[in-house]
Amino acid sequence: MPEMSMKPLRCGLALLLVLAGLAGCRIEERSAAEASASAAPAGSFENKAFDPKAQVEAMWSSKALPEIKARAGELMALRKAMAANLDAAGAAHGFRERGAGAPWNMAATLKGKIVSVDTESSAGKIGVDVDGDGRADAEVQIGPVMRGTSIRDGLSFISFTSYTNQIDFAQLANAFNKKAFETVLKGLPRDALMGKEVQLTGLFTTEDAAQMPVITPVEMRLGAPA
Amino acid sequence: MTKTRLLNALCLSLGLAFAATAAHAKDLVAIITPSHDNPFFKAEAVGAEARAKALGYDTIVLVHDDDANKQNELFDTAIARKAKAIILDNAGSEASVSAVKKAKDAGIPSFLIDREINATGIAVSQIVSNNYQGAQLGAEEFVKLMGEKGPYVELVGREADINAGVRSKGYHDVIDQYGNLKMVARQSANWSQPEAFKTMESILQAHPEIKGVISGNDTMAMGAWAALVAAKRTDVIVVGFDGSNDVRDSIAKGGIKATVLQPAYRQAEVAVEQADKFLKGGKTGQPEKQLMDCVLINAKNAPKLETFTLAK
Numbered sequence: 001m002p003e004m005s006m007k008p009l010r011c012g013l014a015l016l017l018v019l020a021g022l023a024g025c026r027i028e029e030r031s032a033a034e035a036s037a038s039a040a041p042a043g044s045f046e047n048k049a050f051d052p053k054a055q056v057e058a059m060w061s062s063k064a065l066p067e068i069k070a071r072a073g074e075l076m077a078l079r080k081a082m083a084a085n086l087d088a089a090g091a092a093h094g095f096r097e098r099g100a101g102a103p104w105n106m107a108a109t110l111k112g113k114i115v116s117v118d119t120e121s122s123a124g125k126i127g128v129d130v131d132g133d134g135r136a137d138a139e140v141q142i143g144p145v146m147r148g149t150s151i152r153d154g155l156s157f158i159s160f161t162s163y164t165n166q167i168d169f170a171q172l173a174n175a176f177n178k179k180a181f182e183t184v185l186k187g188l189p190r191d192a193l194m195g196k197e198v199q200l201t202g203l204f205t206t207e208d209a210a211q212m213p214v215i216t217p218v219e220m221r222l223g224a225p226a
Numbered sequence: 227m228t229k230t231r232l233l234n235a236l237c238l239s240l241g242l243a244f245a246a247t248a249a250h251a252k253d254l255v256a257i258i259t260p261s262h263d264n265p266f267f268k269a270e271a272v273g274a275e276a277r278a279k280a281l282g283y284d285t286i287v288l289v290h291d292d293d294a295n296k297q298n299e300l301f302d303t304a305i306a307r308k309a310k311a312i313i314l315d316n317a318g319s320e321a322s323v324s325a326v327k328k329a330k331d332a333g334i335p336s337f338l339i340d341r342e343i344n345a346t347g348i349a350v351s352q353i354v355s356n357n358y359q360g361a362q363l364g365a366e367e368f369v370k371l372m373g374e375k376g377p378y379v380e381l382v383g384r385e386a387d388i389n390a391g392v393r394s395k396g397y398h399d400v401i402d403q404y405g406n407l408k409m410v411a412r413q414s415a416n417w418s419q420p421e422a423f424k425t426m427e428s429i430l431q432a433h434p435e436i437k438g439v440i441s442g443n444d445t446m447a448m449g450a451w452a453a454l455v456a457a458k459r460t461d462v463i464v465v466g467f468d469g470s471n472d473v474r475d476s477i478a479k480g481g482i483k484a485t486v487l488q489p490a491y492r493q494a495e496v497a498v499e500q501a502d503k504f505l506k507g508g509k510t511g512q513p514e515k516q517l518m519d520c521v522l523i524n525a526k527n528a529p530k531l532e533t534f535t536l537a538k
Binding site for chain 2: 041042145159160166170
Protein backbone atom coordinates (compact mmCIF):
# COMPACT_ATOMS: atom_id res chain seq x y z
CA MET A 1 0.00 0.00 0.00
CA PRO A 2 2.51 2.65 0.92
CA GLU A 3 4.52 2.09 -2.24
CA MET A 4 1.43 2.45 -4.39
CA SER A 5 0.17 5.52 -2.66
CA MET A 6 3.57 7.11 -3.12
CA LYS A 7 3.19 7.07 -6.84
CA PRO A 8 -0.44 8.06 -7.40
CA LEU A 9 0.34 9.44 -10.84
CA ARG A 10 1.34 6.06 -12.17
CA CYS A 11 -1.95 4.49 -11.19
CA GLY A 12 -4.61 4.25 -13.88
CA LEU A 13 -7.89 5.93 -13.23
CA ALA A 14 -9.63 2.62 -12.57
CA LEU A 15 -6.97 1.53 -10.16
CA LEU A 16 -7.11 4.91 -8.55
CA LEU A 17 -10.82 4.53 -7.98
CA VAL A 18 -10.34 1.09 -6.46
CA LEU A 19 -7.55 2.41 -4.28
CA ALA A 20 -9.65 5.40 -3.38
CA GLY A 21 -12.25 3.02 -2.03
CA LEU A 22 -9.63 1.22 0.02
CA ALA A 23 -7.44 4.01 1.22
CA GLY A 24 -8.56 7.07 -0.64
CA CYS A 25 -7.90 9.71 1.92
CA ARG A 26 -4.28 8.62 2.11
CA ILE A 27 -3.72 9.33 -1.56
CA GLU A 28 -5.43 12.68 -1.27
CA GLU A 29 -3.32 13.61 1.74
CA ARG A 30 -0.06 12.75 0.05
CA SER A 31 -0.62 14.57 -3.18
CA ALA A 32 -2.13 17.60 -1.48
CA ALA A 33 0.80 17.74 0.90
CA GLU A 34 3.27 17.47 -1.93
CA ALA A 35 1.58 20.19 -3.90
CA SER A 36 1.73 22.62 -1.01
CA ALA A 37 5.09 21.46 0.33
CA SER A 38 7.20 24.45 -0.49
CA ALA A 39 4.43 26.94 0.24
CA ALA A 40 3.64 25.54 3.68
CA PRO A 41 6.24 23.12 5.00
CA ALA A 42 4.47 22.87 8.34
CA GLY A 43 1.31 21.62 6.61
CA SER A 44 -1.87 21.70 8.65
CA PHE A 45 -0.05 23.28 11.57
CA GLU A 46 0.37 26.59 9.76
CA ASN A 47 -2.04 28.89 11.53
CA LYS A 48 -3.54 31.19 8.89
CA ALA A 49 -5.20 33.42 11.44
CA PHE A 50 -1.89 34.25 13.11
CA ASP A 51 -0.32 37.53 11.98
CA PRO A 52 3.15 37.77 13.56
CA LYS A 53 4.03 40.91 11.61
CA ALA A 54 1.06 42.79 13.03
CA GLN A 55 1.90 41.62 16.54
CA VAL A 56 5.49 42.84 16.21
CA GLU A 57 4.35 46.18 14.78
CA ALA A 58 2.02 46.62 17.75
CA MET A 59 4.74 46.10 20.35
CA TRP A 60 8.02 47.20 18.73
CA SER A 61 8.17 50.89 19.68
CA SER A 62 5.69 50.85 22.52
CA LYS A 63 6.93 47.89 24.53
CA ALA A 64 9.93 46.08 23.02
CA LEU A 65 12.43 48.92 22.53
CA PRO A 66 11.76 50.57 25.91
CA GLU A 67 12.23 47.27 27.74
CA ILE A 68 15.45 46.40 25.90
CA LYS A 69 16.93 49.88 26.43
CA ALA A 70 15.99 49.90 30.09
CA ARG A 71 17.71 46.58 30.68
CA ALA A 72 20.77 47.01 28.48
CA GLY A 73 24.22 47.03 30.02
CA GLU A 74 27.39 48.42 28.42
CA LEU A 75 29.02 45.49 26.62
CA MET A 76 32.45 45.41 28.23
CA ALA A 77 31.05 45.85 31.75
CA LEU A 78 28.43 43.22 30.98
CA ARG A 79 31.03 40.76 29.71
CA LYS A 80 33.06 41.29 32.86
CA ALA A 81 29.99 40.75 35.04
CA MET A 82 29.12 37.62 33.05
CA ALA A 83 32.59 36.18 33.60
CA ALA A 84 32.27 36.79 37.34
CA ASN A 85 28.73 35.42 37.70
CA LEU A 86 26.62 34.64 34.64
CA ASP A 87 23.32 34.31 36.50
CA ALA A 88 23.81 37.53 38.43
CA ALA A 89 24.63 39.37 35.19
CA GLY A 90 21.59 37.73 33.60
CA ALA A 91 19.33 38.81 36.42
CA ALA A 92 20.49 42.40 35.99
CA HIS A 93 20.67 42.71 32.20
CA GLY A 94 19.05 39.62 30.75
CA PHE A 95 15.83 37.68 30.60
CA ARG A 96 14.90 34.02 30.28
CA GLU A 97 11.39 32.70 30.56
CA ARG A 98 12.48 29.26 31.64
CA GLY A 99 14.48 29.06 34.85
CA ALA A 100 17.83 27.52 35.68
CA GLY A 101 19.52 25.65 32.87
CA ALA A 102 18.13 27.82 30.10
CA PRO A 103 20.34 30.30 28.23
CA TRP A 104 20.14 34.01 29.04
CA ASN A 105 19.10 36.67 26.55
CA MET A 106 21.25 39.67 27.41
CA ALA A 107 20.54 43.27 26.44
CA ALA A 108 23.65 45.30 25.63
CA THR A 109 24.75 48.68 24.32
CA LEU A 110 28.11 49.29 22.76
CA LYS A 111 30.18 51.87 20.96
CA GLY A 112 33.17 50.79 18.92
CA LYS A 113 34.90 50.38 15.61
CA ILE A 114 34.01 47.89 12.89
CA VAL A 115 37.05 45.64 12.47
CA SER A 116 35.57 42.86 10.33
CA VAL A 117 32.78 42.64 7.79
CA ASP A 118 31.24 39.46 6.42
CA THR A 119 28.75 40.22 3.68
CA GLU A 120 29.69 37.09 1.72
CA SER A 121 27.27 34.96 3.68
CA SER A 122 23.62 35.90 3.46
CA ALA A 123 23.66 35.82 7.26
CA GLY A 124 26.02 38.81 7.31
CA LYS A 125 27.94 39.94 10.38
CA ILE A 126 30.30 42.66 11.49
CA GLY A 127 32.91 42.41 14.23
CA VAL A 128 33.12 45.39 16.56
CA ASP A 129 36.13 46.36 18.68
CA VAL A 130 34.97 48.19 21.78
CA ASP A 131 38.06 48.36 24.02
CA GLY A 132 40.40 49.55 21.26
CA ASP A 133 42.72 46.53 21.14
CA GLY A 134 41.95 45.97 17.46
CA ARG A 135 40.12 42.72 18.10
CA ALA A 136 36.36 42.22 17.96
CA ASP A 137 34.57 42.12 21.31
CA ALA A 138 31.22 41.26 19.75
CA GLU A 139 29.76 40.17 16.45
CA VAL A 140 26.67 41.95 15.21
CA GLN A 141 24.21 40.45 12.74
CA ILE A 142 23.60 42.65 9.72
CA GLY A 143 21.43 40.30 7.65
CA PRO A 144 19.69 40.06 5.30
CA VAL A 145 19.29 36.60 6.86
CA MET A 146 18.96 37.05 10.61
CA ARG A 147 19.56 34.02 12.79
CA GLY A 148 18.33 33.14 16.24
CA THR A 149 15.53 34.18 18.54
CA SER A 150 17.29 36.63 20.86
CA ILE A 151 14.77 39.45 20.43
CA ARG A 152 11.71 37.29 21.04
CA ASP A 153 13.28 35.44 23.93
CA GLY A 154 14.68 38.58 25.54
CA LEU A 155 11.30 40.21 26.14
CA SER A 156 9.63 39.52 29.48
CA PHE A 157 6.10 40.09 28.21
CA ILE A 158 6.31 37.30 25.63
CA SER A 159 5.50 33.77 26.76
CA PHE A 160 5.59 30.64 24.64
CA THR A 161 2.48 29.53 26.54
CA SER A 162 0.47 32.31 24.84
CA TYR A 163 1.17 30.89 21.38
CA THR A 164 -0.62 27.98 19.75
CA ASN A 165 2.49 26.01 18.87
CA GLN A 166 6.19 26.16 18.03
CA ILE A 167 5.41 27.18 14.49
CA ASP A 168 3.58 30.34 15.48
CA PHE A 169 6.25 31.04 18.06
CA ALA A 170 9.02 30.58 15.46
CA GLN A 171 7.21 32.92 13.10
CA LEU A 172 7.02 35.53 15.82
CA ALA A 173 10.81 35.32 16.25
CA ASN A 174 11.27 35.68 12.50
CA ALA A 175 8.97 38.68 12.41
CA PHE A 176 11.05 40.35 15.14
CA ASN A 177 14.25 39.66 13.19
CA LYS A 178 12.69 41.02 10.05
CA LYS A 179 11.56 44.16 11.83
CA ALA A 180 15.10 44.65 13.16
CA PHE A 181 16.53 44.20 9.68
CA GLU A 182 14.07 46.58 8.09
CA THR A 183 14.30 49.37 10.64
CA VAL A 184 17.97 49.13 11.57
CA LEU A 185 19.99 47.37 8.90
CA LYS A 186 18.35 47.63 5.51
CA GLY A 187 19.81 51.02 4.67
CA LEU A 188 23.39 50.22 5.73
CA PRO A 189 26.16 50.92 3.21
CA ARG A 190 27.16 47.24 3.30
CA ASP A 191 30.29 47.76 1.21
CA ALA A 192 31.59 50.69 3.25
CA LEU A 193 31.31 49.45 6.82
CA MET A 194 34.93 48.52 7.52
CA GLY A 195 36.65 50.92 9.89
CA LYS A 196 33.51 52.90 10.67
CA GLU A 197 32.46 53.81 14.16
CA VAL A 198 29.23 52.26 15.33
CA GLN A 199 26.90 52.66 18.28
CA LEU A 200 24.14 50.18 18.95
CA THR A 201 21.72 48.46 21.29
CA GLY A 202 20.78 44.83 20.86
CA LEU A 203 20.34 41.39 22.34
CA PHE A 204 22.39 38.23 22.43
CA THR A 205 21.69 34.74 23.72
CA THR A 206 24.34 33.07 25.84
CA GLU A 207 25.03 30.31 28.30
CA ASP A 208 28.78 30.66 28.27
CA ALA A 209 30.50 33.88 29.32
CA ALA A 210 33.61 32.96 27.34
CA GLN A 211 31.76 32.82 24.05
CA MET A 212 31.83 35.72 21.59
CA PRO A 213 28.43 37.48 21.83
CA VAL A 214 26.46 37.54 18.57
CA ILE A 215 24.22 40.58 18.87
CA THR A 216 20.95 41.16 17.05
CA PRO A 217 20.68 44.96 16.93
CA VAL A 218 17.42 46.78 17.57
CA GLU A 219 18.96 50.26 17.25
CA MET A 220 22.16 51.24 15.47
CA ARG A 221 23.95 54.37 14.34
CA LEU A 222 27.03 54.62 12.14
CA GLY A 223 29.60 57.34 12.64
CA ALA A 224 32.46 58.60 10.50
CA PRO A 225 35.49 56.35 9.96
CA ALA A 226 37.13 56.06 13.34
CA MET B 227 21.91 -8.92 75.84
CA THR B 228 18.13 -9.01 76.29
CA LYS B 229 17.99 -5.30 75.94
CA THR B 230 19.86 -5.39 72.66
CA ARG B 231 17.70 -8.19 71.35
CA LEU B 232 14.59 -6.32 72.30
CA LEU B 233 15.92 -3.21 70.63
CA ASN B 234 16.76 -5.20 67.53
CA ALA B 235 13.30 -6.72 67.44
CA LEU B 236 11.78 -3.30 67.90
CA CYS B 237 13.89 -1.87 65.14
CA LEU B 238 13.00 -4.74 62.86
CA SER B 239 9.27 -4.45 63.44
CA LEU B 240 9.42 -0.68 63.12
CA GLY B 241 11.36 -1.07 59.91
CA LEU B 242 8.84 -3.57 58.57
CA ALA B 243 5.93 -1.36 59.53
CA PHE B 244 7.62 1.57 57.82
CA ALA B 245 8.32 -0.48 54.70
CA ALA B 246 4.71 -1.64 54.65
CA THR B 247 3.27 1.88 54.87
CA ALA B 248 5.76 3.12 52.32
CA ALA B 249 4.72 0.36 49.91
CA HIS B 250 1.08 1.30 50.39
CA ALA B 251 1.66 5.00 50.12
CA LYS B 252 3.85 4.88 47.01
CA ASP B 253 2.22 7.05 44.40
CA LEU B 254 1.93 5.91 40.82
CA VAL B 255 3.29 7.79 37.82
CA ALA B 256 2.10 6.68 34.38
CA ILE B 257 4.61 7.09 31.56
CA ILE B 258 3.05 7.00 28.10
CA THR B 259 5.12 7.30 24.90
CA PRO B 260 5.17 6.06 21.31
CA SER B 261 6.70 2.65 20.57
CA HIS B 262 10.11 1.93 22.06
CA ASP B 263 11.23 0.59 18.65
CA ASN B 264 12.54 4.11 18.16
CA PRO B 265 15.40 4.53 20.66
CA PHE B 266 14.39 8.14 21.17
CA PHE B 267 11.10 7.17 22.78
CA LYS B 268 12.77 4.42 24.72
CA ALA B 269 15.24 6.93 26.17
CA GLU B 270 12.31 9.11 27.22
CA ALA B 271 10.58 6.22 28.98
CA VAL B 272 13.78 5.02 30.65
CA GLY B 273 14.71 8.54 31.77
CA ALA B 274 11.25 9.23 33.20
CA GLU B 275 11.03 5.87 34.92
CA ALA B 276 14.46 6.10 36.53
CA ARG B 277 13.80 9.62 37.82
CA ALA B 278 10.32 8.69 39.12
CA LYS B 279 11.67 5.66 40.98
CA ALA B 280 14.51 7.73 42.43
CA LEU B 281 11.92 10.20 43.71
CA GLY B 282 9.99 7.35 45.36
CA TYR B 283 7.20 6.68 42.91
CA ASP B 284 5.86 3.50 41.39
CA THR B 285 5.61 3.60 37.62
CA ILE B 286 3.66 2.05 34.79
CA VAL B 287 5.19 2.40 31.36
CA LEU B 288 2.74 2.29 28.45
CA VAL B 289 3.07 2.60 24.68
CA HIS B 290 0.46 4.14 22.37
CA ASP B 291 2.13 3.41 19.00
CA ASP B 292 1.10 6.88 17.76
CA ASP B 293 -2.51 5.74 17.78
CA ALA B 294 -4.82 8.30 19.41
CA ASN B 295 -7.48 5.67 20.18
CA LYS B 296 -4.96 3.49 21.91
CA GLN B 297 -3.66 6.51 23.79
CA ASN B 298 -7.21 7.20 24.93
CA GLU B 299 -7.48 3.66 26.33
CA LEU B 300 -4.13 4.06 28.10
CA PHE B 301 -5.44 7.23 29.75
CA ASP B 302 -8.45 5.20 30.97
CA THR B 303 -6.00 2.67 32.40
CA ALA B 304 -3.99 5.40 34.14
CA ILE B 305 -7.19 6.90 35.57
CA ALA B 306 -8.46 3.48 36.72
CA ARG B 307 -5.11 2.75 38.36
CA LYS B 308 -5.39 6.09 40.18
CA ALA B 309 -2.11 7.41 38.83
CA LYS B 310 -1.03 10.63 40.54
CA ALA B 311 0.56 12.06 37.41
CA ILE B 312 0.97 11.24 33.73
CA ILE B 313 4.17 11.82 31.75
CA LEU B 314 3.16 11.86 28.09
CA ASP B 315 4.77 12.01 24.67
CA ASN B 316 1.48 12.36 22.85
CA ALA B 317 -0.06 10.75 19.78
CA GLY B 318 -1.11 13.89 17.91
CA SER B 319 -1.35 17.58 18.81
CA GLU B 320 -5.07 17.84 18.17
CA ALA B 321 -6.26 14.31 18.99
CA SER B 322 -4.54 14.27 22.38
CA VAL B 323 -6.28 17.33 23.80
CA SER B 324 -9.37 15.34 24.87
CA ALA B 325 -7.34 12.58 26.55
CA VAL B 326 -5.30 15.08 28.57
CA LYS B 327 -8.49 16.91 29.49
CA LYS B 328 -10.11 13.65 30.63
CA ALA B 329 -7.19 13.03 32.98
CA LYS B 330 -7.37 16.60 34.26
CA ASP B 331 -11.10 16.19 34.97
CA ALA B 332 -10.24 13.03 36.91
CA GLY B 333 -7.78 15.06 38.98
CA ILE B 334 -4.63 13.73 37.29
CA PRO B 335 -2.12 16.31 36.04
CA SER B 336 -0.29 15.62 32.78
CA PHE B 337 3.29 16.62 31.98
CA LEU B 338 4.01 16.58 28.27
CA ILE B 339 7.37 15.98 26.69
CA ASP B 340 8.68 16.12 23.11
CA ARG B 341 5.46 17.21 21.39
CA GLU B 342 3.01 19.96 22.17
CA ILE B 343 -0.75 19.79 22.07
CA ASN B 344 -2.64 22.58 20.35
CA ALA B 345 -4.10 23.85 23.62
CA THR B 346 -2.88 25.42 26.83
CA GLY B 347 -4.31 25.32 30.35
CA ILE B 348 -5.01 21.57 30.18
CA ALA B 349 -1.60 20.04 30.77
CA VAL B 350 0.50 21.39 33.66
CA SER B 351 3.75 21.38 31.67
CA GLN B 352 4.62 21.04 28.02
CA ILE B 353 8.38 20.61 27.78
CA VAL B 354 9.46 20.34 24.19
CA SER B 355 12.69 20.41 22.28
CA ASN B 356 13.21 23.63 20.38
CA ASN B 357 12.61 21.80 17.11
CA TYR B 358 12.67 24.94 15.03
CA GLN B 359 16.02 26.05 16.43
CA GLY B 360 17.36 22.49 16.06
CA ALA B 361 16.14 22.21 12.48
CA GLN B 362 17.88 25.47 11.64
CA LEU B 363 21.14 24.11 13.07
CA GLY B 364 20.74 20.92 11.01
CA ALA B 365 19.86 22.88 7.89
CA GLU B 366 22.82 25.25 8.28
CA GLU B 367 25.15 22.25 8.55
CA PHE B 368 23.44 20.60 5.57
CA VAL B 369 23.87 23.75 3.47
CA LYS B 370 27.56 23.88 4.39
CA LEU B 371 28.10 20.17 3.61
CA MET B 372 26.34 20.58 0.27
CA GLY B 373 28.56 23.53 -0.66
CA GLU B 374 25.38 25.62 -0.93
CA LYS B 375 24.26 23.87 -4.12
CA GLY B 376 22.82 20.74 -5.71
CA PRO B 377 19.67 18.64 -5.89
CA TYR B 378 18.41 17.20 -2.63
CA VAL B 379 15.58 15.23 -1.05
CA GLU B 380 13.64 15.87 2.13
CA LEU B 381 12.20 13.01 4.18
CA VAL B 382 9.36 14.23 6.36
CA GLY B 383 7.95 12.59 9.49
CA ARG B 384 4.33 11.72 10.25
CA GLU B 385 2.22 14.54 8.96
CA ALA B 386 -0.14 14.48 11.98
CA ASP B 387 2.85 15.11 14.21
CA ILE B 388 3.60 18.77 14.81
CA ASN B 389 7.32 18.08 15.06
CA ALA B 390 7.33 16.87 11.46
CA GLY B 391 5.89 20.23 10.43
CA VAL B 392 8.05 22.44 12.60
CA ARG B 393 11.29 20.70 11.59
CA SER B 394 10.40 20.92 7.94
CA LYS B 395 9.68 24.59 8.38
CA GLY B 396 12.98 25.13 10.16
CA TYR B 397 14.81 23.32 7.35
CA HIS B 398 13.13 25.31 4.60
CA ASP B 399 13.48 28.68 6.32
CA VAL B 400 17.24 28.14 6.02
CA ILE B 401 17.68 26.05 2.85
CA ASP B 402 15.26 28.03 0.69
CA GLN B 403 17.53 31.07 1.05
CA TYR B 404 20.04 29.29 -1.18
CA GLY B 405 18.77 29.40 -4.74
CA ASN B 406 21.20 26.73 -5.96
CA LEU B 407 19.88 24.07 -3.59
CA LYS B 408 16.99 22.38 -5.38
CA MET B 409 14.54 20.06 -3.67
CA VAL B 410 13.67 17.35 -6.22
CA ALA B 411 11.52 15.21 -3.92
CA ARG B 412 9.81 15.57 -0.57
CA GLN B 413 8.11 12.56 0.94
CA SER B 414 6.86 11.38 4.28
CA ALA B 415 8.32 8.15 5.59
CA ASN B 416 6.32 8.42 8.85
CA TRP B 417 9.42 8.44 11.10
CA SER B 418 9.98 4.80 10.04
CA GLN B 419 13.32 3.22 9.12
CA PRO B 420 11.92 0.50 6.77
CA GLU B 421 9.59 3.00 5.13
CA ALA B 422 12.47 5.43 4.60
CA PHE B 423 14.51 2.62 3.06
CA LYS B 424 11.79 1.89 0.48
CA THR B 425 11.09 5.56 -0.14
CA MET B 426 14.79 6.26 -0.69
CA GLU B 427 15.05 3.32 -3.11
CA SER B 428 12.28 4.69 -5.29
CA ILE B 429 13.55 8.28 -5.07
CA LEU B 430 17.00 7.11 -6.19
CA GLN B 431 15.44 5.53 -9.29
CA ALA B 432 13.55 8.70 -10.17
CA HIS B 433 16.34 11.13 -9.20
CA PRO B 434 19.76 9.49 -9.43
CA GLU B 435 21.29 12.98 -9.55
CA ILE B 436 20.63 13.76 -5.88
CA LYS B 437 23.52 14.96 -3.71
CA GLY B 438 21.86 15.18 -0.33
CA VAL B 439 19.08 13.97 1.95
CA ILE B 440 17.77 15.98 4.88
CA SER B 441 15.64 13.87 7.15
CA GLY B 442 13.10 14.83 9.82
CA ASN B 443 14.50 12.24 12.23
CA ASP B 444 17.31 9.75 12.76
CA THR B 445 15.40 6.52 12.10
CA MET B 446 14.45 7.75 8.62
CA ALA B 447 18.04 8.93 8.11
CA MET B 448 19.22 5.40 8.98
CA GLY B 449 16.73 3.88 6.52
CA ALA B 450 17.79 6.30 3.78
CA TRP B 451 21.48 5.67 4.47
CA ALA B 452 20.95 1.87 4.23
CA ALA B 453 19.28 2.34 0.83
CA LEU B 454 22.15 4.59 -0.32
CA VAL B 455 24.73 2.01 0.80
CA ALA B 456 22.80 -0.73 -1.03
CA ALA B 457 22.80 1.43 -4.18
CA LYS B 458 26.53 2.26 -3.76
CA ARG B 459 25.67 5.92 -3.34
CA THR B 460 27.61 6.65 -0.18
CA ASP B 461 28.62 9.97 -1.79
CA VAL B 462 25.19 11.32 -0.84
CA ILE B 463 25.16 13.63 2.19
CA VAL B 464 22.62 12.64 4.86
CA VAL B 465 21.63 14.77 7.85
CA GLY B 466 19.21 13.54 10.51
CA PHE B 467 17.53 14.79 13.68
CA ASP B 468 17.36 13.31 17.25
CA GLY B 469 20.94 12.40 18.14
CA SER B 470 20.53 8.62 18.42
CA ASN B 471 23.42 6.27 19.16
CA ASP B 472 22.81 4.60 15.77
CA VAL B 473 23.46 7.84 13.91
CA ARG B 474 26.36 8.68 16.22
CA ASP B 475 27.98 5.38 15.20
CA SER B 476 27.25 6.06 11.53
CA ILE B 477 28.88 9.51 11.84
CA ALA B 478 31.94 7.91 13.43
CA LYS B 479 32.26 5.61 10.41
CA GLY B 480 31.89 8.48 7.96
CA GLY B 481 28.36 7.50 6.93
CA ILE B 482 25.64 9.96 7.94
CA LYS B 483 27.25 13.39 8.28
CA ALA B 484 25.32 15.11 11.05
CA THR B 485 22.28 15.11 13.27
CA VAL B 486 20.69 17.36 15.87
CA LEU B 487 20.52 16.23 19.47
CA GLN B 488 17.31 16.60 21.36
CA PRO B 489 17.98 16.21 25.07
CA ALA B 490 15.34 13.45 25.32
CA TYR B 491 16.62 11.79 28.44
CA ARG B 492 17.00 15.01 30.38
CA GLN B 493 13.65 16.28 29.13
CA ALA B 494 11.89 13.22 30.56
CA GLU B 495 13.71 13.68 33.88
CA VAL B 496 12.72 17.35 34.00
CA ALA B 497 9.06 16.42 33.39
CA VAL B 498 9.13 13.98 36.32
CA GLU B 499 10.85 16.55 38.54
CA GLN B 500 8.15 19.09 37.71
CA ALA B 501 5.44 16.49 38.37
CA ASP B 502 6.99 15.78 41.76
CA LYS B 503 7.16 19.48 42.58
CA PHE B 504 3.57 19.97 41.47
CA LEU B 505 2.27 17.01 43.49
CA LYS B 506 4.05 18.23 46.61
CA GLY B 507 3.55 21.97 46.34
CA GLY B 508 0.79 22.62 43.82
CA LYS B 509 3.01 24.32 41.24
CA THR B 510 6.07 23.72 39.11
CA GLY B 511 7.57 27.22 39.24
CA GLN B 512 7.84 27.15 35.43
CA PRO B 513 5.64 28.41 32.61
CA GLU B 514 3.42 25.71 31.10
CA LYS B 515 5.21 25.66 27.75
CA GLN B 516 8.98 25.31 27.89
CA LEU B 517 11.49 24.99 25.07
CA MET B 518 14.75 23.09 25.46
CA ASP B 519 17.45 23.92 22.91
CA CYS B 520 18.95 21.30 20.60
CA VAL B 521 22.65 20.82 19.79
CA LEU B 522 24.29 20.07 16.43
CA ILE B 523 26.12 16.73 16.36
CA ASN B 524 28.82 16.06 13.77
CA ALA B 525 32.13 14.22 13.65
CA LYS B 526 33.60 16.73 16.14
CA ASN B 527 31.35 16.00 19.11
CA ALA B 528 29.70 12.68 18.20
CA PRO B 529 32.04 10.66 20.48
CA LYS B 530 30.67 12.58 23.47
CA LEU B 531 27.09 11.49 22.74
CA GLU B 532 25.46 8.63 24.66
CA THR B 533 21.73 7.85 24.92
CA PHE B 534 20.55 11.33 23.92
CA THR B 535 22.90 13.01 26.36
CA LEU B 536 25.99 14.99 25.36
CA ALA B 537 28.82 14.82 27.90
CA LYS B 538 30.18 18.25 28.81
